Amino acid sequence: MTISFEVPADARKLLDELRDWSLHEVRPLARLADSRETKYLDEGRRVIANCPIDMSPLSVPELGLVERSSGKRFRASDSERASHVLGALAMEAMCYGDGWAWGALPRNANLEKMLDVIGTPEQRERWQTPFSDGGDFQSSFAFTEEHCGSDIAAIRTQAVRDGDEWVINGRKRFSSQGAEATVMLVFVTVDPSQGLRGLRGVVIPQGTPGVRILRETEERKLGMRYLRQSTIEFVDLRVPYDNMLGDPDDPNSLLEGLNVLNRTRPFCMAWNVGTLRGATDFVHEWASSQTAGFSPRRWQRVEEDLAEIRASMDDLMRLIISAAWKADHGRPHRIEAAMAKAHGPHVVERGYRRLLQIMGSESSSEQHLLEKWYRDAVCFDLLEGTSQILKLTVGRGIFAAADREAGAAAKAALEPITA
Amino acid sequence: MQVSHNAKGHPMADGMNLGLSAGQQAIKDQFHLIAREDLLNRSAEVEREGLDLKLLTQLLDGAGIAPATLLEQGAGDPHTLLVAVEELAYGDAGIGWAAVPAFQIATILGTCGTAGQRRAARDVFGNDAAATASVLLYEDFGRQPSELETRITRTPEGWTAAGHKSSVAYPHGADISLLVGREGDELAGFCFTGPRPGLTADRDDREAGKIAITAVPSGPVSIEGLTVTADERLAAGPELHRAVGQARLLLAAALIGVSRASLEFCAAYAVHRTTWGKPLAQYQGVSFPLIEHATELEEVRLLVWDVAARLAKHGAVADIERQVTRAVNRASSLGLRATRDGVQLIGVRGITRDLPAERWYRAAAVLGAIDFDVLETPFGLS
Numbered sequence: 001m002t003i004s005f006e007v008p009a010d011a012r013k014l015l016d017e018l019r020d021w022s023l024h025e026v027r028p029l030a031r032l033a034d035s036r037e038t039k040y041l042d043e044g045r046r047v048i049a050n051c052p053i054d055m056s057p058l059s060v061p062e063l064g065l066v067e068r069s070s071g072k073r074f075r076a077s078d079s080e081r082a083s084h085v086l087g088a089l090a091m092e093a094m095c096y097g098d099g100w101a102w103g104a105l106p107r108n109a110n111l112e113k114m115l116d117v118i119g120t121p122e123q124r125e126r127w128q129t130p131f132s133d134g135g136d137f138q139s140s141f142a143f144t145e146e147h148c149g150s151d152i153a154a155i156r157t158q159a160v161r162d163g164d165e166w167v168i169n170g171r172k173r174f175s176s177q178g179a180e181a182t183v184m185l186v187f188v189t190v191d192p193s194q195g196l197r198g199l200r201g202v203v204i205p206q207g208t209p210g211v212r213i214l215r216e217t218e219e220r221k222l223g224m225r226y227l228r229q230s231t232i233e234f235v236d237l238r239v240p241y242d243n244m245l246g247d248p249d250d251p252n253s254l255l256e257g258l259n260v261l262n263r264t265r266p267f268c269m270a271w272n273v274g275t276l277r278g279a280t281d282f283v284h285e286w287a288s289s290q291t292a293g294f295s296p297r298r299w300q301r302v303e304e305d306l307a308e309i310r311a312s313m314d315d316l317m318r319l320i321i322s323a324a325w326k327a328d329h330g331r332p333h334r335i336e337a338a339m340a341k342a343h344g345p346h347v348v349e350r351g352y353r354r355l356l357q358i359m360g361s362e363s364s365s366e367q368h369l370l371e372k373w374y375r376d377a378v379c380f381d382l383l384e385g386t387s388q389i390l391k392l393t394v395g396r397g398i399f400a401a402a403d404r405e406a407g408a409a410a411k412a413a414l415e416p417i418t419a
Numbered sequence: 420m421q422v423s424h425n426a427k428g429h430p431m432a433d434g435m436n437l438g439l440s441a442g443q444q445a446i447k448d449q450f451h452l453i454a455r456e457d458l459l460n461r462s463a464e465v466e467r468e469g470l471d472l473k474l475l476t477q478l479l480d481g482a483g484i485a486p487a488t489l490l491e492q493g494a495g496d497p498h499t500l501l502v503a504v505e506e507l508a509y510g511d512a513g514i515g516w517a518a519v520p521a522f523q524i525a526t527i528l529g530t531c532g533t534a535g536q537r538r539a540a541r542d543v544f545g546n547d548a549a550a551t552a553s554v555l556l557y558e559d560f561g562r563q564p565s566e567l568e569t570r571i572t573r574t575p576e577g578w579t580a581a582g583h584k585s586s587v588a589y590p591h592g593a594d595i596s597l598l599v600g601r602e603g604d605e606l607a608g609f610c611f612t613g614p615r616p617g618l619t620a621d622r623d624d625r626e627a628g629k630i631a632i633t634a635v636p637s638g639p640v641s642i643e644g645l646t647v648t649a650d651e652r653l654a655a656g657p658e659l660h661r662a663v664g665q666a667r668l669l670l671a672a673a674l675i676g677v678s679r680a681s682l683e684f685c686a687a688y689a690v691h692r693t694t695w696g697k698p699l700a701q702y703q704g705v706s707f708p709l710i711e712h713a714t715e716l717e718e719v720r721l722l723v724w725d726v727a728a729r730l731a732k733h734g735a736v737a738d739i740e741r742q743v744t745r746a747v748n749r750a751s752s753l754g755l756r757a758t759r760d761g762v763q764l765i766g767v768r769g770i771t772r773d774l775p776a777e778r779w780y781r782a783a784a785v786l787g788a789i790d791f792d793v794l795e796t797p798f799g800l801s
Binding site for chain 1: 433434435436437438439440443455459496498682683684685686687688689690691692700703706707709710711713714715717718721722724725727728729745749768773774800
């Protein structure tokens, strides 16, 4: 038998440890992270230190996964090249208790992933060192502007070369942990008339003259409050010429780096699934303590619905894993990644809605975490591309493929009929 | 950093493998080409005139998966046949479904048949490229194998069977038949060759009229006083449940193939059909449903493949049945919805016989109702 969905026993054991860590260490601080609106909690330092793995791309190429205690590298797929499959499974396990902690793990953000893919050797040396030294060195990612999100060709924040420096002016909105970061990866244009080909990424240390934090975070936003999203302005900010990632004269360099997002989209959805899985078990346990309140017929339906929620998560995880498996094997996976990210919120949010209804009015109380998870869940349909935007990505792929296969027949079908 | 190594010192390459083997990929590529260049063009004729089984056998033989070959090799991996049936049904649902009874017999005998039973079946298929095959399994009403009401009763000479079966190919009798029923609470299977007294076709749907899937005769069958012998009895227990489960998944593969054909043609049509100055595909009201169906299709195929891979390891009958039923149900729902939109998104041309969309819509109506359990999928999710 060639096709297999089995995870090797050692990797499964590691995933179980991650899940336990998330349940017993991460979840107890979930409400605190929500109310303080940050994932960098003093109380959370020990939690972060206790995470069984290091999944930094700076430790293992291509989003690898390393057991912290032994340095052993694990894998979940048959690939000897990369570990996206295990990375996605680890994301699910890490977020079982709650989703706040994984993002606070050191050396684990998009800057590091991009640096690994398109950074010059000098840049990797320069920027990896502070990451590898540990401590509180954190990075942020600034794409979105007031007038554009996924339409990154419309970015207006501009970098103009001035001798050995770049002079940057513009403004970013919803920059993930922007105000909290030690260093920011900011997307700019070097030539607005060039659209995508004018885009570049610049590393900007926090505190550089010209950085103005206009809003640290969107206070009391609907969900995912632990993820700060800042508004930052850059006014005649100057950084050294080599703070621009990759080759500034090569427009393809950054576009290649943006492929990182294809690989992180499945991770993003596995994060969402992980917390729903924990929430489903939580509601099942709560409901099991309340069986006297349900008629036998209703209790049977509750159990069937919980089983279907779990099965639908399994279905979604297979889609996620399929994209990750292709990434592991160096196969094209843009469409599959976009499918998983576009389809996932529909599955997960449907699950949460039913969990709320099973738990009834008790679900609305802040004594439980379900109301928080429900608020968090909708945010996953905004991070790393909305469902609608990603469907456009899927559409470009499937319409082109369909045209290759059946275009001639479709064209023939449009010919006028003859007598 | 350490990498897991196997006993020979090579890096471990176990774990998830979602890729087709070279052999499976070759079958997929070969059948895909045949589907596009031959089967699709043959659909209307096959539906009207029926299928020449020799052509189908020749096609399967060319890919090394003719029933006689499968029986010779014993139980193979389930994914090869899932891939083959999906591709055949992508070309033509009727032809794809016509291949399934022989595949189901090879699948079940491969696991639960004796060497003698496999040899007898191999001889039937090997000696006649037009040999007909019937599987007396389905009973409608959403019945799972453990709920089948075809009763098997012990007699001094062997067993007798009584009951009703649905969706039986060659209801008037086939060259080889496989019967699944229940003896007490246990699933029981028998394989026999040639016509057998005690089987009565209640209706031949090719003659009486049927919405689609008329490449071979089919219809409901009554079983009364059918006798079978110990030599014809298959191994029972969880192995039989697993084998029947694998056989049931072939229906899901056929539904995936039909759905794919319908979605693909509709998407290509939407690329070329212009309305209000731009292609239909550029209207999200048209493109989004197709994208959602295409996503669901990937999800369902992975589900079917996963269930097939896991079946071999599941001992509990209830688990086997639930997982197979959920997979087949999801494929059934997908087939009905995808082919519906495959017609409607094209517009009124979609209902004409000039285009294949209406045939896929009709085919899904047949395949999507063969093995559907309303208990597993509430109406709201269908």
